[in-house]
Amino acid sequence: MKGKGRPWSLGKKVGLPVVFLSCSVFFLAGFFGAMLLSQDISSFRPNSRTLESVDDEEYESMPHGYTGESSIDSIPFQVLSWAPRALYFPDFATANKCQRIIEMARANLKPSSLAYRKGENAENTKGIRTSSGTFISASEDETGTLDIIEQKIAKVTMIPWTHGEAFNILRYEVGQKYNSHYDVFNPAEYGPQKSQRIASFLLYLSDVEEGGETMFPFENGLNMDGGYDYKKCIGLKVKPRRGDGLLFYSVFPNGTIDQTSLHGSCPVIKGEKWVATKWIRDQEQDD
Template sequence: MKCNNGKSNWSFRSKLGLPVFIFILCLFCFLAGFFGSSLLSQDVDDDRPGPRLLQSVSDHSEFDLITSGETGDDSISSIPFQLLSWRPRALHFPKFATAEQCQSIVNMARPALKPSALALRKGETDESTKGTRTSSGVFISASEDESGTLEAIEEKIARATMLPRSHGEAFNVLRYEIGQKYNSHYDSFNPAEYGPQRSQRVASFLLYLTDVEEGGETMFPFQNGLNMDGTYMYQRCIGLKVKPRQGDGLLFYSVFPNGTIDPTSLHGSCPVIKGQKWVATKWIRDQIEDD
């Protein structure tokens, strides 16, 4: 039996041809090595630490660091972002905060929610603006948060915007339920409409605290000069839309570098169709804010 098997195997290799047999054997070894390395790499990926609040570049060898000032850092930090638009200036920061940090802010705000209010223009009343903003919200300062979550988020926002923490208002934590929205508006205050201002909102940073199944996008209807012919209805949800994703941040500037209001910074919150939208907004001014 053993002799017959040997002859049969040799006959098979002869018919196949020695070069072809060697090629098949090499191909088998390559595939085995490839799939083996894939399994090993998956094991390594599972052991990687989760995203940190503020990442420092661990390998500084490719950078020629210089001596920092007293308030600076002696290392390089990494905050990934995506440029969404130049008109208005808008940037998206993926995974800016962790799920645990977002849930902590939601839990902090939930018991104190009240119907959101509006800053009224000259001649406007609560009745005439009814339905413009239908969310619930509460202002929370970092000093009120014993866990330190808001302080850490605030510090990271300051680094991302290069605008000091002392210029930021308290966080406005908002909840939008099904059907709730915020019609298009400006975060900056035009003195001709609102009267003299002690300071001006120059930038807004939105931290999305939850995913939204459908709807709830932040939209910029005048992006790149579109829809500015005077016929735009402020209730419409059109233009550049940013879908809320838990932990993501959105930064946009309401004024130009010379301090004048950017007309393309008009924005709003589309109605929530399915789910809930939670967001923490940090408005940043051109003057130091009192605590």
């Protein structure tokens, strides 16, 4: 019994501090090791699928040509669709600029017209487009507002401003709409064209309480079975917000018509919709 009791007595006097010290060392080592390990693991996690902010970074501009610019611009945008190619530009213009454009156009509004296809006339196309509008070129605007917008559109499209038609300023009141249509002119339906519309930029000049969305019913190939009702408001819808811009392309890079670029304006249910449309062509336009 004494022989068995002696090791216990020795452990009690010497072993406990050693054990306690050993446990403390292993605990601390495990704790810090876990921290380091967690850091290593986190470094192997996939990056978030969001773009990093570059607001604080500075860029050195490159030497530029006669028609280039000396500064670097940052214009935020979002890709809404690849079929059709549609991009959204938040806060493209200030509220003051939008209101200025509305006031320029208000006194000259007339019922919106259509380009007729073979066999069409005012009677058999009644009700397709019920908005009112007017055309204003940047050169007619003494305030310079439209010139600023036009230059900015040229930057985001990489198509010179000389390829753009005059701005079509449109107002949609309650119940007014524009049935689904193409901005591009198919020669088979409209006859030979001197130049072709390849892209459209819509600058929303006002908020709309309800309705008035720009819609793409054939987005990603949907509803293209031949039974689509052109009066329906379906598909990808873009809600108008004052100052925001929407760019979409009517043709592919090879010049053929993109059938998914069919679009329209849903009826305004509550409020009023104002929009400035810039149609962009493949050739320079007379001012």
